[in-house]
Every structure is written in C-alpha cells, then in structure tokens.
Amino acid sequence: MTSVPPLRDVLRQPDLPLHGTALMPDAFVPFHDGGVAGWHVDSRLREGRAVRVRIWSAESDGGGRPSVDEMRCEVLDRAGSAAPEPLLDPFRRTLGRTAPIQDWYDAVRMQDAACSAVLRDRRRWGGEDLEHMIERSEQGVSEFRMEELAVDTFRSLSELQAWIDRVLAGTQVRAEAFAVRDFPLVDEPRVGQHLLGIEDDEMLGWLPFAASTDQDSGDLFAQLAPYGGLMPQVTLRMSGTSMIGFHADVAQSSEGLQTAGALRTDDGRWPERGEWLALSIVGTAFALPIPARVSNINIGVGDDGATVMIGILPSVDRERHYRRRCEFDRCWGRWLDDDEAISERELDEGVATVERTLSAALETGAPR
16 A cells, blocks of 8 residues: 655755745645545744645545645645635746645745744834834835736636735725727727837837737737836826826727727636736726736735836746745845844855856856
C-alpha cells in the first residue's frame, strides 16, 4: 500500500529560507481521503487570520499519490465553520486554478511571512492614539493597499464587477466593466478606438494604433513595448466625493464606445483570448482597454482612499515580476525588517553581493 510521501520529497527547493515564517516542509501533514491526496498545514494569511491550508489533487495512481504538477490550494477556517476558499496564486494572480506543488508551498510561506510584516507595521504605525496619529501625519504615512488579479480568473462580467466593487469599497471611485463587441476598424479609427493620453479631461496625445474588435487584443502589449513601459492606466485624486484630477494613459473614449453600441454587460458570453474588455471610470469620459485572458488588473488605493490607481498589465510579465520579487524577498527580507540587527560581516557580504549584481547588469544588460 502506497501513501502520500513527505512534502520534502516532492519539492524542487525545500530548504530555501524566507524571512518572517518558520514554516518548513516538515510542518505540512500528508493526507489521503476519498480519492483526494495532498498535504495540510496550520498557518496565517496576510491579514492575520489563523487558518488551515490544504494543498490537494485527485490521486494520480490509485495508490494515494497526488498529481504534484496540477494541485489546488484552499483555505479552511480552523473551526470548520466556513466553506473553503481558494488561496491566491502569488505568481499568476489567479484563484481556484491548479499549479505545481512548489508554487503552493511558496504561496503558503509567503502569506505567513507577509502576516509577520503586517503585524510589525501595525506595531510601528497602527496606533489610534493621538501620539501615533501625529507621528503618521508628520512622517507622511497613510494607508495603502493593492490588489491584483489576472482577468483569466473570472468567468463572467458579474464576477469581475464584484471584485472591482469590493476593492474600491471605501473610496469614492467607481468603475464599470464591459465586454467590447462589434467595433471593427472601417477606413480609419473611430472615436472610441483611438488610444489617448488624458489629463483632467484634456487630451495630451494619441498613439499610432487603435483598439478594434478585428484585431487580436493581445497585440496591444507588443505595440506598446517601444513606448517605455506605457500601459493602460489611470491615477485619480479625490477630495471627499469630488474628483479633483486624474491622469490616464492608453485610454479610449467611453462615450465613443457607447455611441457605437460596442459596450455590453449582459450578453452572457465571457470574452475569449484575443477579444476585448473595457473598464469605464464613472464620472469621466474615458475607459481603459483590457485584452481578455492575457491581462492583469492592478488596483491601488492610497492616501486613506483619496488616491486610486488602476493599471492593466500583461499577465506574462507580471508572473515574471512576482517570481523575481519572491527571490528578492528570500535574499533581502531580513534586511528590510527594522527589528533585525544586521552584523558587520553580513553588511560586508551584502554590499559585495550588490556590487557583483550591478557589475553583471552593466556587463550583460540584465541582472543575474
């Protein structure tokens, strides 16, 4: 009779350190129940909630071994009083999808480490007494939060809209998601197909290509590549319920889209790869184009809700970014902890590492 092996035996990198968490492979308990096999561990989510995390798949061989390349990960309330929730894939920014066991192992530890960092920041800045409030004001410290999901996570406009509404709750900004249908180029780009830069309702310029339904939406990011990281994005500044200013790049006229009858919310068909979505910013005359299935939506809320930033980013680049960020945290996480004392020897070694990395970047054009 075979059984689920120790987690260490199936990981590519079982012993990499990660500052802020004590979780290692031996903390993950194997289980095999009713054709499902995997591992579970008691851990913490970023916001501080104590949970049990289950990484599982259907058994691959009838003998209790999980399919380690296609596993799911879910969060359970330790009291067993709530339905399981999918854990966020920290690299692909998806929910409820399969991923290799190594990625889920990293994800659980990253959540636990992030919880340690959040608790540390709360101790430093989170007091609600007058002294802490004055210190935050003097140091320019305000609440900032950011959420990002891949559009491919969603299966309907209503799911996407519910997520947008939740993230923007507590701000005065509202955005509406639409599918863009039947808006091809004719002889030249029409109003709503031009991609513009806008500052407080004043057009700053436009790009020499258009967003139309007779082109593959995924080509947008390749067309933008020569423009130095330019992406569909907007920053909005609020004062109470009033919008006092905004700046948008790679935006399109929502009025033009509406006039052409291109915006749909209720046709019941989730856009396929190559098709378009649009995110219309309520109170403005523009929308951000979203290439379906290959984009991430990043929403940041700063200045205690007075500033909102929304960006549409290529999923493949964002996965690469988050994997590199994980590597950075493994290397330098302890250095970013104000409670940690870095020895002189560690300082010398760290400076030498940075110098080698910079030299490699200058020689090859990319860090090693």
